[in-house]
Amino acid sequence: MSRGKTLVAMTLVVFVALIAVNQFGHGGNGDPGGTKTSAYSTPAKSSVNDTLGASTTPKNVPVSQTGINQLANETGHLRVSINFTWLLITGFLVLFMQVGFAFLVTGLTRAKNAGHMMMMNIAAFAVALLVYYVVGFAFQFGGVSPIANLGGASPLSGIFGHGTAGVIGLHGFFLQSGNTYDVGVLAFFLFQVVFMETAAYIIIGAIAERVSFAGFLVAEVALAAVIYPVYGMWMWGGGWLSQLGNSIGWGHGAVDFAGSGVVHATGGWIALALAMILGPRIGKYRKDGSVRAFPGHNLGYAVIGTLVLLFGWMGFNPGSTFGSSDLRISIVAVNTLLSACAGAVAAMAWTNAKWGKPDISMTCNGMLAGLVAITAPCAFVAPWAAVFIGVVAGFLVCYSVRFFDSKAKIDDPCGAISVHGTCGMWGLLAVGLFADGTYPASGWNGVAGPVKGLFYGDVGQLGAQMIDIVVGFLWAWGMAWIIFSLAKRFVKVRVSPEVELEGTDAGEFGQVCYPDFVQVTETDARLQDDDLSLPYLTAQERSTASAVHAGQPVGAAPHDTG
Amino acid sequence: MRAIVAIIKPHKLDDVAEALRDAGVSGLTITEVRGHGRQRGHTEVYRGAEYSVEFIPKLRLDIIVDDGDAEKIADTIVAAGQTGKIGDGKIWIGPLDNVVRIRTNERGSDAI
Numbered sequence: 255m256s257r258g259k260t261l262v263a264m265t266l267v268v269f270v271a272l273i274a275v276n277q278f279g280h281g282g283n284g285d286p287g288g289t290k291t292s293a294y295s296t297p298a299k300s301s302v303n304d305t306l307g308a309s310t311t312p313k314n315v316p317v318s319q320t321g322i323n324q325l326a327n328e329t330g331h332l333r334v335s336i337n338f339t340w341l342l343i344t345g346f347l348v349l350f351m352q353v354g355f356a357f358l359v360t361g362l363t364r365a366k367n368a369g370h371m372m373m374m375n376i377a378a379f380a381v382a383l384l385v386y387y388v389v390g391f392a393f394q395f396g397g398v399s400p401i402a403n404l405g406g407a408s409p410l411s412g413i414f415g416h417g418t419a420g421v422i423g424l425h426g427f428f429l430q431s432g433n434t435y436d437v438g439v440l441a442f443f444l445f446q447v448v449f450m451e452t453a454a455y456i457i458i459g460a461i462a463e464r465v466s467f468a469g470f471l472v473a474e475v476a477l478a479a480v481i482y483p484v485y486g487m488w489m490w491g492g493g494w495l496s497q498l499g500n501s502i503g504w505g506h507g508a509v510d511f512a513g514s515g516v517v518h519a520t521g522g523w524i525a526l527a528l529a530m531i532l533g534p535r536i537g538k539y540r541k542d543g544s545v546r547a548f549p550g551h552n553l554g555y556a557v558i559g560t561l562v563l564l565f566g567w568m569g570f571n572p573g574s575t576f577g578s579s580d581l582r583i584s585i586v587a588v589n590t591l592l593s594a595c596a597g598a599v600a601a602m603a604w605t606n607a608k609w610g611k612p613d614i615s616m617t618c619n620g621m622l623a624g625l626v627a628i629t630a631p632c633a634f635v636a637p638w639a640a641v642f643i644g645v646v647a648g649f650l651v652c653y654s655v656r657f658f659d660s661k662a663k664i665d666d667p668c669g670a671i672s673v674h675g676t677c678g679m680w681g682l683l684a685v686g687l688f689a690d691g692t693y694p695a696s697g698w699n700g701v702a703g704p705v706k707g708l709f710y711g712d713v714g715q716l717g718a719q720m721i722d723i724v725v726g727f728l729w730a731w732g733m734a735w736i737i738f739s740l741a742k743r744f745v746k747v748r749v750s751p752e753v754e755l756e757g758t759d760a761g762e763f764g765q766v767c768y769p770d771f772v773q774v775t776e777t778d779a780r781l782q783d784d785d786l787s788l789p790y791l792t793a794q795e796r797s798t799a800s801a802v803h804a805g806q807p808v809g810a811a812p813h814d815t816g
Numbered sequence: 817m818r819a820i821v822a823i824i825k826p827h828k829l830d831d832v833a834e835a836l837r838d839a840g841v842s843g844l845t846i847t848e849v850r851g852h853g854r855q856r857g858h859t860e861v862y863r864g865a866e867y868s869v870e871f872i873p874k875l876r877l878d879i880i881v882d883d884g885d886a887e888k889i890a891d892t893i894v895a896a897g898q899t900g901k902i903g904d905g906k907i908w909i910g911p912l913d914n915v916v917r918i919r920t921n922e923r924g925s926d927a928i
Contacts, residue, residue, distance in 0.1 A: 544866075545865040545866075546865065546866075546867055547860075547861070547862035547863060547865035547866065547867035548862075548867070549860075549862045549867065550862075605864075608864070609861050609864060610861075611861075613861075613862075613863060613864075615862070615863055616863060616864075655863060655864065656864050659863070659864065659865060660864075660865075669863070
């Protein structure tokens with residue numbers, strides 16, 4: 255058998271095995287819902303060593319209502335503070351994902367742009383955070399219903415849109431309006447702002463090595479103020495997509511546990527729109543249409559970045575319970591790891607079968623694909639399904655990267671569109687297929703009963719997920735396209751060809767990441783056979799680019815980026 | 817005096833340097849360089865797209881010897897640096913007008 259056929263055969267065997275594994279262990283003493291584990295239970299009679307008598311119920315102690323109230327009060331406070339701690343610590347883990355993204359995208363691009371990549375990462379964090387603080391958070395969560403794990407009552411009660419048709423939140427501008435200067439609101443803000451930041455870094459991977467710093471900042475502001483928060487509100491802020499269960503009776507409405515759609519697909523589709531408007535990097539496609547690779551300058555960075563992201567994801571998914579009083583967190587964490595590893599193995603196997611050797615950067619993409627895909631279903635599916643979802647994501651990302659690279663001719667240096675867009679979409683779909691009805695006990699998005707997918711008897715859930723996929727794509731891609739097309743008239747969104755060839759480090763910032771080394775980028779010396787007639791260059795830019803690689807002096811100063 | 821320049825495979829450095837010391841060469845300067853010969857590089861696959869590596873990493877050795885030693889040193893480098901496969905490198909030998917030891921300002925053969 256050929257290598258490709260062996261791969262297909264082995265994959266099918268894995269799928270069949272996974273489905274078989276699911277047949278074991280149902281109806282046993284497991285507690286996947288996490289409700290029984292915390293319940294008080296009388297210790298068994300084996301307390302021979304119980305010299306302190308801790309397990310024997312005290313008798314004849316007078317019970318006062320005051321005492322009971324005090325006990326209840328303290329227990330309640332303890333529960334809320336444990337949940338606060340969980341929410342903040344997992345939020346810090348998600349914050350650390352910034353490091354992972356910075357390493358990943360910088361490693362997968364060329365040395366002459368490394369400083370530019372790092373600068374975009376730090377600027378994205380600072381700018382987007384402030385924008386989200388001013389308006390984004392209010393748009394997204396200004397009308398979210400009270401969160402029981404964080405104490406219940408919440409001043410975030412301003413919503414525009416009636417009943418099941420909420421479209422935008424109205425409380426919480428500057429974390430002040432509507433009395434939102436509140437411990438619960440700010441804990442929630444910390445956790446949510448780092449999620450928004452994740453979408454904000456995703457786009458860097460697809461626009462790398464040619465976007466101008468000014469154009470990038472415009473994209474970040476649009477993302478943090480409008481594109482991310484509004485769709486996020488529809489899904490997580492009590493908006494109409496999450497209410498599809500109550501309004502038209504489709505499952506529990508669109509369900510996205512930790513953001514395959516809200517965070518990743520949104521980031522991926524925005525990246526797609528920006529990459530299409532910017533056009534490919536100079537030299538990416540030859541005249542005959544073939545693809546030229548620009549190898550990343552540090553695959554070690556890419557692997558470190560991927561592993562840091564894996565670690566950060568342990569906050570991303572388990573933290574999305576908003577509290578450790580929900581014991582489902584262990585299942586969420588393990589599902590996340592299973593899918594990540596399945597994705598990495600699948601990508602490793604696919605590249606080995608297809609290209610003769612396993613590809614390092616695609617293995618990184620495969621692991622991230624598994625993580626992105628399990629993000630929406632992680633709380634609702636069994637471990638076997640998590641592996642299944644990861645394997646599919648690992649293959650999907652490989653095909654998607656090849657599709658965007660060679661067929662669609664959309665230049666995506668780090669695979670951001672495929673990892674986050676394509677696999678985010680798969681994650682949303684997977685909820686509608688594999689949610690197995692063990693979580694939550696009841697009441698997700700205000701609908702009675704647990705969340706169930708197609709294979710567990712709820713067709714409506716799959717329908718709601720598909721509506722969500724389509725709406726999410728149209729909103730994120732469409733809004734990004736409109737805003738960036740308009741911005742293009744006022745801001746130079748792409749660096750000049752001289753800056754692009756020289757390196758965006760020097761051209762945009764006058765500083766280079768590696769000043770102690772001579773950098774030879776061979777691909778730049780081979781541009782004479784390049785397709786410089788691509789539509790993103792004006793006639794003048796084309797002639798300038800030709801002059802630059804022919805070694806002739808050009809009129810404009812190389813540091814002039816507009 | 818003769819200047820010998822040798823381009824070798826990087827992983828052969830230890831073998832060549834040891835052989836040269838055994839042959840009596842006292843000074844050796846190396847530089848990391850990139851280049852190609854008749855085969856003009858090779859192609860690699862990155863994320864499914866082919867790219868050509870035109871200039872392959874090599875090491876350049878600069879050695880100064882007395883006139884009579886040049887052929888012997890060239891033989892030494894060939895013996896120690898040869899793998900028999902494409903890309904083993906090249907040696908070229910040229911005349912040298914003068915050599916100066918900076919510390920003592922010695923000239924000519926004394927400075928080697």
